[in-house]
Amino acid sequence: FAGVSGRESVQRALSDKLSSIVSGMMEEVLDVKDMLERNLSAPTHKNMPDAASHMCWLRALKERIVRPMDKLRHTIPELLNNNDGWKLRVQHDTVLADIDEALSRLEHTWR
Secondary structure, eight states: OHHHHTSHHHHHHHHHHHHHHHHHHHHHHHHHHHHHHHTOOOOOOTTSOHHHHHHHHHHHHHHHHHHHHHHHHHHOGGGGSSHHHHHHHHHHHHHHHHHHHHHHHHHHHHO
């Protein structure tokens, strides 16, 4: 699909679907940002201390947006070159930085 998706005729045929993919991914990134900002209580695991449980939750949030974004970057890189794609990349990188900061803060206080 990666080789075919670059063709102009394919891009025209899929433009609506591709824009919905970007908007869906943006919604997902914003949902993760909202959960992080509201600091939704991380589910506690029975066999883990609270800090370790919270770190697991943060890593799961990170994975929730990293894997789909990596697939988008690998499969359809042109998708991220327009205005909406640029906004998605900026928002994605901002949320990742926030998660990494929260993880490092938690790791520092846990030690």
